[in-house]
Amino acid sequence: xxxxxxxxxxxxxxxxxxxxxxxxxxxxxxxxxxxQVACTAFTCTWALSGFGAAEAVIPVAQGAMGRLxxxxxxxxxxxxxxxxxxxxxxxxxxxxxxxxxxxxxxVTGGPEFRSEYSLDTNGRPVCALHIAYPRVGSSTxxxxxxVPGGAVTFTSTWTSEQMRTRTFSVGDLPPNSPGTxxxxxxxxxxxxAGVPEIDHVDDWPGVTDTSTLTERANTFAAVYAQxxxxxxxxxxxxxxxxxxxxxxxxxxxxxxxPLVPTGYATLGRLIGATADAAAGTVEWNVAITTPPPGKPxxxxxxxxxxxxxxxxxxxxxxxxxxxxxx
Numbered sequence: 001x002x003x004x005x006x007x008x009x010x011x012x013x014x015x016x017x018x019x020x021x022x023x024x025x026x027x028x029x030x031x032x033x034x035x036q037v038a039c040t041a042f043t044c045t046w047a048l049s050g051f052g053a054a055e056a057v058i059p060v061a062q063g064a065m066g067r068l069x070x071x072x073x074x075x076x077x078x079x080x081x082x083x084x085x086x087x088x089x090x091x092x093x094x095x096x097x098x099x100x101x102x103x104x105x106x107v108t109g110g111p112e113f114r115s116e117y118s119l120d121t122n123g124r125p126v127c128a129l130h131i132a133y134p135r136v137g138s139s140t141x142x143x144x145x146x147v148p149g150g151a152v153t154f155t156s157t158w159t160s161e162q163m164r165t166r167t168f169s170v171g172d173l174p175p176n177s178p179g180t181x182x183x184x185x186x187x188x189x190x191x192x193a194g195v196p197e198i199d200h201v202d203d204w205p206g207v208t209d210t211s212t213l214t215e216r217a218n219t220f221a222a223v224y225a226q227x228x229x230x231x232x233x234x235x236x237x238x239x240x241x242x243x244x245x246x247x248x249x250x251x252x253x254x255x256x257x258p259l260v261p262t263g264y265a266t267l268g269r270l271i272g273a274t275a276d277a278a279a280g281t282v283e284w285n286v287a288i289t290t291p292p293p294g295k296p297x298x299x300x301x302x303x304x305x306x307x308x309x310x311x312x313x314x315x316x317x318x319x320x321x322x323x324x325x326x
Contacts, residue, residue, distance in 0.1 A: 022056065031069070068129055076116070078132035083109055086211065101131070103207070107215035108222065112136040114247045137248025137269070143240055144252040145233055145268075145286060152281055154233035156255065162224045164200035165191055169217035171207040186214050188221040200224070229288040231255070231268065234281045247273060251286050 020042055024034040037058055044054035068075055085104070104110045111133040120126050130136055147154045171184040191197075202220055207213055231253060245251075247270055255264040272285035 022058070072127070074126075074128050076128050076130040078130070078136070080133040082133060085215075099206070103212060106219065107212070108219045109134065112248060116246060135248065137246055137250070139250045143245050143249060143270075144254065145231065145235070145284065146254045147231075147233060148256060150239060151233040151235050154231060154255075156229070156231045158227050158229055160227040162200060162220075163227055164198045164221065164224055165189065165195060166197060166199045167217050167221040167224075168199065168201040169213050169220070170201065170203050171210070171213045172205050174208045184208070184210050184213055186210070186217040188217045190221050190225055192225060231286045231288070232283060233286070234279075234283045237275070237280050237282050245270065247271065251284070253286060253288065 020039065022037050022039045022042075024037050027033050039056050039058055041057040042055070044052065046052045101111075101113065105112055111131055112135050113129060113131040114136050116128045116130050118126050118128070145151060145154075167186075167188040167190075169186045169188075171186075173181055173183055200220075202216070204213060204216060207216070249270050251268050251270050253264070253266050253268045266288055268286040268288045270284055271287045274283045275281075276283070
């Protein structure tokens with residue numbers, strides 16, 4: 001894509017108010033270059049003796065730019081036996097294919113997807129979207145997260161903030177609904193021996209289909225019937241070798257911690273990773289009890305930052321002073 005600054009900033013029907021004109025000059029064969037495109041947002045930075053950055057938000061319309069293949073992201077499909085689901089969508093509901101795919105992954109027995117990166121025959125990086133059913137990633141990867149030993153730092157978290165015995169799922173109204181209409185709702189009750197009644201409400205904006213709402217309620221009621229156990233650890237990029245694992249792969253977890261004197265060994269799933277090239281580490285997020293994927297929220301981000309800060313403070317504590325004798 002080439003970006004030209006238009007003089008005056010007016011007169012071009014698709015130029016942004018700042019006076020920029022955007023062109024999509026290249027396309028992945030067999031698609032042809034699109035040419036001039038509209039842009040809803042654009043930001044960029046310049047730096048002396050440094051690297052700048054730019055970000056453009058371009059609306060993707062059906063047709064010319066509707067498929068990932070056209071922007072150089074091929075789709076890899078690994079279908080299974082499948083499970084048929086019926087969906088009803090209202091006119092102008094405004095859901096993209098990506099939104100629909102995320103909805104299917106948020107129910108029990110739904111598909112999974114991940115981005116995969118490799119090098120082509122010319123040594124250029126290639127990104128692909130891998131969609132698989134019933135799961136993506138290897139269950140026999142042989143990877144192991146060993147603490148202490150393999151990880152630089154780690155944080156283990158038991159959380160029961162979403163544990164419940166009664167699940168209320170509330171959907172959304174279709175566009176142009178009358179003012180007297182009520183949002184669809186689903187109640188799932190799963191009593192547990194020795195556990196008091198715990199109510200939890202899940203709000204699903206944009207979900208108007210009752211069958212989708214029912215499947216999500218059943219999924220969350222089953223997954224969050226017990227506390228979730230997650231492990232976040234920073235591991236060197238060369239242990240295991242970079243590129244030998246991917247999101248969704250199974251990971252053997254072996255923990256030895258003063259809080260767990262007998263140790264803890266189990267099998268988890270790698271559900272997130274963040275690389276730090278300067279530090280030479282990759283932060284893994286391993287879920288022992290795998291929750292359904294959900295959109296990131298500010299609350300979860302703040303809690304994760306707080307746990308990370310506490311772990312840093314803990315790692316940098318000095319030797320405590322000695323006590324006084326009798």
